[in-house]
Amino acid sequence: EELPESQTAALLEKAKALRLRGDKVEQSLFNKRDSIELLSGDSTDGNDEDFINIENISSDFVLDMKYATKNNFLKEKVYSCAKCYVRDEVADALIEANRDFMKQGYKIKFFDCYRPHSVQKKMWKIFPNPGYVANPKGGSIHNKGAAVDITLVKLDGSEVDMGTDFDHFGKEAHHAYKDLSETTLNNRKLLRETMNKHGFRTIRTEWWHYNYKNSLKYKISDFTWECK
Ligand SMILES: C[C@@H](N)C(=O)N[C@H](C)C(=O)O
Numbered sequence: 001e002e003l004p005e006s007q008t009a010a011l012l013e014k015a016k017a018l019r020l021r022g023d024k025v026e027q028s029l030f031n032k033r034d035s036i037e038l039l040s041g042d043s044t045d046g047n048d049e050d051f052i053n054i055e056n057i058s059s060d061f062v063l064d065m066k067y068a069t070k071n072n073f074l075k076e077k078v079y080s081c082a083k084c085y086v087r088d089e090v091a092d093a094l095i096e097a098n099r100d101f102m103k104q105g106y107k108i109k110f111f112d113c114y115r116p117h118s119v120q121k122k123m124w125k126i127f128p129n130p131g132y133v134a135n136p137k138g139g140s141i142h143n144k145g146a147a148v149d150i151t152l153v154k155l156d157g158s159e160v161d162m163g164t165d166f167d168h169f170g171k172e173a174h175h176a177y178k179d180l181s182e183t184t185l186n187n188r189k190l191l192r193e194t195m196n197k198h199g200f201r202t203i204r205t206e207w208w209h210y211n212y213k214n215s216l217k218y219k220i221s222d223f224t225w226e227c228k
């Protein structure tokens with residue numbers, strides 16, 4: 001028996017609210033897990049000087065910084081130039097992960113790295129959904145220089161199919177979404193397992209987003225890099 005339209009709409013609203021609540025709980029659990037690690041590990045203030053331009057220490061990465069173009073969900077070029085800055089220890093872990101990928105015939109391509117807090121505010125204004133954009137109130141791990149948005153390319157630079165474009169804000173981008181070809185699922189798995197091995201964690205809704213462990217110790221930053 002079909003439900004009346006008003007009841008269907010109410011149920012859909014309820015499901016959406018529950019999903020949003022789930023995303024908030026996930027974020028708060030992530031922060032708690034990070035706090036526990038922080039208590040058991042060494043601590044640093046995480047000043048702006050602890051950032052490094054990844055291209056200064058390795059030429060083995062590919063950069064495709066989407067927010068330095070208009071081809072992104074903001075439809076605006078929010079970075080003056082394409083650079084990938086991350087915290088020193090995150091850079092070390094990325095180099096190790098990339099070494100691992102290269103042994104298997106792939107390398108990391110970056111879509112985004114450190115992201116100034118002011119850009120996070122802009123993103124939230126356009127798309128205030130905590131499943132896909134972190135609330136600038138608490139800040140994104142990108143604002144701390146400890147998250148990266150990435151995919152894989154083959155060693156000759158050719159694309160690897162991950163099933164959706166970068167910043168596809170829908171269920172097809174979730175790790176649990178399995179209605180994809182075996183090759184695509186294997187590509188996502190390779191990315192996930194290798195990144196996990198090197199200290200990076202996934203979030204439920206974005207196959208491209210990786211948070212480095214123990215990132216709560218880092219402060220939110222708003223510096224912008226130089227473009228020459
Ligand atoms: C906007 C998207 N690329 C992203 O990074 N989302 C996460 C949740 C974030 O904003 O931290």
Ligand SMILES: [Zn+2]
Pocket residue numbers: 112142147148149208209210
């Ligand atoms: Zn991200």
